[in-house]
Amino acid sequence: MALDGIVIANLVHELNETVLNTRISKIAQPETDELLFTLKGKDGQKRLLLSASASLPLIYLTGNNKPSPMTAPNFCMLLRKHIANGRITKIWQPDMERIINFEIEHLNELGDLCRKTLIVEIMGKHSNIIFCDDTGRIIDSIKHIPAQVSSVREVLPGRDYFIPKTQEKYNPLHTDLDFFRSHVCKKPMSISKAIYSTYTGISPVIANEICHRASIDGDQATDALSEDAALHLYHNFSWMMEDVTACNFSPNIIMNGKEPVEFSAFHLSIYEDSTCVDYPSISAVLEQYYAKKNEYTRIRQKSVDLRKIVSNTLERERKKYELQKKQLKDTEKREKYKVYGELLTTYGYQAKEGDKSLEAMNYYTNEMIKIPLDETLSPLENAKKYFNKYAKLKRTYQALTELTTETETEIEHLESIATSLDIATQEDDLSEIREELVAYGYLRKKSGEKKKKSKSKPLHYVSSDGYHMYVGKNNYQNDELTFKFAVGNDWWFHAKGMPGSHVIVKTNGDELPDATFEEAAKLAAYYSKGRENPKVEIDYLEKKNVKKPSGAAPGFVIYYTNYSMPIEPDITGITQIE
Template sequence: MAFDGIVVANLVCELNKTILNSKISKIAQPETDELLFTLKGQNGQFRLAMSASASLPFLYLTKQNKPSPLTAPNFCMVLRKHIANGRIIGITQPDLERIIQFEIEHLDELGDLCHKKLIIELMGKHSNIIFCKEDGTIIDSIKHVSAQISSVREVLPGRMYFIPDTTHKKNPLTVSQEDFLQTVCEKPEPIAKAIYTSYTGISPSIANEICFRAGVDGDFSMSSLHEDEKLHLFHNFDWFMTDIKEEHFSPNIMYKGKEPVEFASLPYTSYEEYTVTNYDSISEVLETYYASRNIYTRIRQKSSDLRRIVTTALERNRKKFLLQQKQLKDTEKREKYRIYGELLNTYGYHLESGAKKLEALNYYTNEMITIPLDDQLSASENAKKYFDRYGKLKRTYEALTTLIEETKNEITHLESIATALDIAVSEDDLVQIKEELIEFGYIRKKRGDKKAKIKSKPFHYISSDGFHIYVGKNNYQNDELTFKFATGNDWWFHAKGMPGSHVIVKTEGEELPDRTFEEAGRLAGFYSKGRDNDKVEIDYLQKKNVKKPNKSAPGFVVYYTNYSLTIQPDISGIEQLS
């Protein structure tokens, strides 16, 4: 994700068309680093949300309101005192920096017309919202930055505001061909890096896109290009900048499945593997993207404790499994000891006292072998010693065989829970996973805790041919779908040899078309551990042929006859109902 200078340029263009000359009717500070303005103008009422969060800075128009604290923070009170009922008369972006400057006209306490500046810097961990006088003197900021925090610039009341030029980047909107070739060629770095480190507002993804459009590898150096290739690279760079100058923006979000992975203000041609959704408004893009990302981020945060429990249990069981396998390998010599005992009983009658070995014919292989002996023991006592070793190793082998199977099943069970955590999209989904971890002893149930109310439901899709498809989000739902919801002639799908969801296609007595088989397979691949693979093999069969072994973990099934198909785990274009 890149909230770069190009996205900011798109945003400034949009704001100038919608809220310029609007009056600021309300100012709220719902979070410590976030502001929400309510604006009224000729185009109607708007809400402008802005955040200086170090992890997720943003600014966009929104229809959503947020509750504010009962007591307004100091910065909010300062803004209300100065610019409440003020009018936004200018919205600008210096060069192509990630900075938006609002010029606000208002009346002071004496009724005189004054001008102030509200400057929003969208610069990752250095993001800030700074309120200044017309001459650039800082009145206040949402984050105070002292000399102890930054040696480059203090952001404190009374200091002068300036944009620190620490990287000496140039404005890409005013670059000539000669300057571009000279600047980028002088750098020994890869082409893409040379571009984004030379010019303001250009992110690595934009630099790579420019290289892609020019047909050059952004990881190569400029010295690897011919003169005509360098010229072609500049032309693509210039065409990109012309689109920005002429405001030919095309806001879009790129999705991998349902997860948003990137947004942009211009069309990308280098992300062919992603599904692109275009929007009319960059504010709509930003609000949609951040809302969607927040869902994934929040669920990952909420599930972090559960993930840690599952990961720890998996690591412990995998170590145990390796140790058990090593111990099992040590039992392979048990048959050798049994044969030694038998041969000693057969040939040991003529053994001399104090002998340290016995040369004998192994009648199982018809070969001569040497049997080491304890010279303090008789032949029969040596035979008994070998039989005892054989018996001990045999018992160990039998016990380990059972333990290894149990450990393997536990690893499979834990891997299926880990996959369920990856699939979870809501807190309700996590509740059911936690209940499973409690039931199997991975989480200790606290005294007095009541069983959680389960609200999570399976995913519900409809195929292009109108057949209803259900996808379990966790092991409990998988069991419920397969053995209580599905009927005998419904079709069952699952990723082959890896943890994943049970996928049920309701046939209603009809024969499924090939396209529905393929779409159900794509769903089974996407909701499995192999969702990031290029191809996933899917097993499918009628539900009546799926069996559940006694006392097996939830979600565990067996089947002996099935069909297979290989698909790409891409579910774009499959309609989701719930």
């Protein structure tokens, strides 16, 4: 979710509460498209981050400092010249746009009181930070946009600043029922799209949320709305806008396990099945959300090469497996050729020269069958020909059976590695996976590369009854947990018939409570290939009954005497120990 107008409204409210009338004591430019202000007021020192990054435009209060370049960039120097030690006298958002304006009061070289405006535009790839004088003329900007780049608006020193109206949208805070009915309910599109395409600052997520609160399917067409439904939709829209006006915000992050999936200034009922984590401020939400999101994104980026290798090899192995199965199916007629040969040996004397077939009693089934003959060959030569076909297909069957089993095992191994890549959260996790890929010949070892001692450790949870539960993040950790860490009467959990983590529950010799069994099963379901399924079947048994076949790949085990339970892959509320 991009920073929509409602999140910006929350930010403006927070900034007015915290940094209005503070003085700008330091101005730094850590990145080419990012500013960091240190502000001093009666409540102490605060830092404000302003980013116009095309991929991650942001603005929030932070407690963290960032290193700056030795030589300050020109835009940073210009700001220092004009507004260093200036006072922020006004912070506002124009018409629910994704824009925050800072009016800054300062003294010029002659000691006269002046006002300048710093405009932060949070608009995806069009984001910018623009510095204007009191007449609205651009002094400079962190990004220069000439006419060759944008035909809509130039952002260059000396040009007049204006907000580009690329779409005809309206301020959602200034609307009424008649306007809503004529502009939203009459648009020939889905209801949610009609809302966010009509009003400024409304994201698709918020549009869907308004529809959900009104018990309306946002994907259905506007012409499906009855008069009563349209009125109910407007009321829910209006109530949310009243909350914006009254600043009744509830900053939160929606979590899927440990991964953030969404953030908002309001509670989102469309994510009722996910975990909602509340925060004291929208700045804390943005800082936490993007820090966690960056962590996952960084791991995804760093694992791209490994994912590609696993994906390509899996595709190749699956094609090979399908071909082998097809060839294996072709060998099913081998027994028929054997019977033909035996029957011809027994009844071949009945065939006459030039016959193209022979009908004989199949003494295995007591049925008459018709045996095709090569009329140029004698019955015994035909029998020999069928025996040769049988022998060839039998050899093929034996070879293919072995090859198919090997290929199937290879696919299972690769799928388990793919699942390990999905679970990985740290670079050390990737190192162990890379080590496994090298060990099994999927990846070449770099020349001169030394084996590093991995710092990656299994995930550690504690059940509601106080029992320690451990989750392997890859095949090496699964082996370590099951065969070196666990003892005989500890319990072992794994998703049935699919790649996933080994989960070990340390019993300390106790009989485990039912709640602990369920929580361990949830962990096994969540850390498996089936984590997106509504339910996953989990096998569980005492560790002493889990065996490892000789020569099997890491993480592969066999067991027979197990229990099973279907469970939701939801680990909400299970305590994790870092």
